[in-house]
Amino acid sequence: MNDNQPNIQRDNQGVTEQVPFGFGTVHHNLTDLMPASSEVGFLWNNYLAANISTCYLTKWVNEATDPEIKSALQMELDAASNAWKETEGLLKSINYPTPMGFVVKEDIDINAPVLFSQSFKLLFTRMMQRMLIQFLVPAVTSSYRTDFQDYFHNQLKTAADRHRKYTEILLSKGILQKHPSIVQPHRAEKVLDKDFFGSYFGFFRNQRPLTAVEIGHIYSIMEIKQLIRQFHEGCCQVVKSEKVKILLLKARDIADKQLDSLGHILTEQDVPRPSISDILITDSTESGVSDRLILNLSTAVTAFMATSYGEAVSTVARKDIGVTMLRFMAEKLSFAKDAAELAIEFGWLEKMPQTVDRQQLIH
Template identity: 35%
Template sequence: MSKRQVPLTAAEVAPIWTGFLGDSMANGVLRYFAATAEDREVKHILKYALGLTEDHIGFKKDLEARGEIVLPLGFSEADVNVRAPRLFSDLIMLYYVRQMGIGGTVAYSLALATSTRGDIREFFNHNLKTAAELLDRTTTMLLDKGLFMRAPHLAPAPAEKVRKEGWLNGLFGDRRPLNAVEITHLYLNTISNALGKALMIGFSQTAKSKEVREFTIRARDIASKHIDVFSQLLKDDQLPAPGTFEAEVTASTEAPFTDKLILFHTLTLTAIGIGNYGSATSASPRRDLAAAYLRLAAEVGTFADDGAELMIGKGWLEKIPGAIERDALIPS
């Protein structure tokens, strides 16, 4: 039996199916970005990222054509108006693509680790490399243009062992300073929320239905609150917090995206945020930080549930493939 005749496992179907949704959404967003970007170099990197989504979609459609998977409907040209006026600045576009690179390295690492079939592993391995390349290119461009927001610098210190249990404190009494890992997660989560807030500002200006518009406003306000929490934790140790992107959203109110794409995009960012908070919780020994991440993750989880209900109510939520419901097949 050839490797292409081996049926796809659940661990392979999951990233292919969900990845198709993400790729079809990102394809539309990137086409609009490429049409409205002003800087030639930014346009070039947007077209590179766009080409990656097209390659991903093509591979998955080939699998579907061979009868190996049924893909979701996803998003099409009808969900994007590339002729809409410019809504976001080139800076937002660059950070957006950089976040795509970060997300891609994480998602494709997991997909590669859980896949077994040769062609599927080759596909995810290639995607992992190109996601890393995308991340590297956008980081270099932001640095070259003097736009990259660096994490705080730390002075070298001698090696030292923890000598008291109070090192874990944070809820009561004296708090030790943040360590490098904790600073990193606070920095990354501040930037991701800042980018998300800017996107929500743009989405709230252009969403057509009241329900979707109110949902994006709620997302904007949650992101703003979380930015304040993370920034204050950094400032408490006299560390700089990353800047935000509100001023990088134009005053346009003409919709470049359908409400379906806006809502799905909002929920995608929400899911990424929950994952980020989980990673930060496990990597933050100081108890007040873990408590903060758990509290904020619970808030985002409730928001995600409400968003899923809204998607279902609109008839936009597609059902991911799953196990056969055997009991339903038994004659009554």
């Protein structure tokens, strides 16, 4: 090992680091290190994500009858339960309170009728893995303490492994559609015309064919949006609060409009739209999940959707697609704001740890 590379050792309690520098080795106890704000934020959100997943999956595992799907959902439940316990321990190790979160016995009715099909449950769980992976990448790169780095790195690796497993099961059952293929090019080419970027207003002129990256983003977003739409529509059947139902119906209507626009971009280029053929929602009108938990998960998946639009904007080259993604992202953020305000109205929104208000302390 190069003398300039870090050499990290830990004692049996996993709290001691030895880091060599040019003038010798520095010894310090992890419990003496102030956690960074980024570390606290990611631990807090990871706790809530694992907590919410544990609640939903407890019911979904109980309802599953297909052996492979039940095994996959149980795998995810075990991972979520372990992550919940681990993040609780990490927060306590830095003397931070844990979020109030949710309680399975209070927020889940295990005996309530089935609302979503098994196909939906595994498709949604796979989507949540994508959401978790998207969350964990900056968590890994914004952590400094080795115990936090190790935790998030392990979470990222195992989440990717589970996503691969769920994909294999869904493909083997014919439930999951692959992204469409494109005609294989004969050679690599350079862009020679600035018209490659197209126009901000696609209806004024013909746009160039879609690139593989653009098709991938649009297809992925439509897949995610279809699942979230089904989740909102199903929950509309069972929520008790009229205000929550109105909000979920608004989310469904936004999804319908956005799906239509994105689908039009694909069909203009003779690219097939993604579709879900299975009947994913039953006729149940009895809720097995609390309104508070439904609203919280709805807000979380909406934020994931907005982030997916943001990622697409940074990589698509056609101007009309970029503008469309920005507009749709703004609509999703506006919905998330409405959901957060409703949660505040009901007293359901938890406050994340924040820095002190110096002006308030002074005055």
